[in-house]
Amino acid sequence: MTRPPYSWPSPDRDYANGDFIPGAADFPPRWRAEAAAFRTGLGARAQPDLDYGPGARQRYDLFLPEGTAQGTVIFIHGGYWLAFGREDFSHLARGPLLRGWAVAMPSYTLTPAARIHEITAEMARLTRLIAATRPGPVTVTGHSAGGHLAARMGCADLALPVARVVPISPLAELGPLMACKMNKDLRLDTAEAATESPARLTLSPGTSAHIQVGANERPAFLWQARTLSEEWACPWTAAPGCHHFDVIDALTDPASALTETLLAV
Incomplete structure (x- = not known):
């Protein structure tokens, strides 16, 4: 693994997870293979390619x-x-499924085709659909940018019928990303960073929250997780020995602490 030369300040380095994880390139193909095998094994209990919008x-x-x-x-x-996309992570439904919960996994329009606030609106639409058509409470989780979106589903401005949110390694404060090269595609500006940063928004009344992050993640992600937990006055957990790419693996285990936290409604 070749790491980039050190420079300070370097917001791109702060958020370059793969540069600091051995074998980082092996994770996406492994996820895809495990996800495909999981879907095949579920048979009729997997209902793929449902629509929540046009x-x-x-x-x-x-x-x-x-x-x-x-x-x-x-x-x-x-x-x-x-x-x-959703097809890369199907296997992460295993833990909640074995605990008797249904799992919905959406895709969404990617940047630069959509701005972040438009993606938030897509996930809000999906969440309302699930709440209206599925029995029981709705819990929302997600990883990294998905952690941001999971946190947004719990924000009071959206007023969604969500019982609990468990953002995993979330991007909760978007301001620093404006200085990253990826912002050429994200197109974040100061106004959108303000309205789309969960750490600047309030948790919806009646929605509980718990923030999860890997203890071995980049300092920026540890800061993001703790910042959101402090702003929302909710618990946060730094999972021992976990980095940004393997912190989600615990969702495959119905007895893991993360699955327990997710389903503590």
Whole structure:
């Protein structure tokens, strides 16, 4: 693994997760393979390619447990709003499914085709649909940029029927990203950073929250997680030994602390 030369200040370095994770390039193909095998193994309990809007990527997969679902978990994928899709992370539904919860996994329009506030609106639309059509409470989680979107689903300005949000390694304060090269595609400005940063917004009354992050993540992500937990006065957990790419693996285990936290409604 070759790391970039050190420079300070360097916001791009702050958020370059893969540059500091051994074997980082191996994770996406592993995720895709495990996700495909998981979907195949579920058979009829996997309902793929359902629509929540007219856009090409406004689709979601629904995974059903055996018997009546206790509620529905929405998992929102990451990728800096620039990459990946629901098909890459299906296997992360395993933990909640084995605990009797349905899991909805959406895709969304990626930047630069959509601004971040437009992606938030897409996820709000999906969340309202799930709440209106599925029995039981709705819990929203997501990873990295998906953690941002999960946190947004719990913000009071959207007033969504969400019982709990568990953002994983979330981007909760978007201001620093304005100085990153990726902002050429994100197109964040000061106004959108203000209205789309969960750390600057209030948690919706009646919605509980718990923030998860890997203890071995980049300092910027530890700061992001703690900042959101302090602003929302909610718990946060730094998972021992976990980095940005493997912190989500615990969702495959129905007995993991992360799955327990997610379903503590």
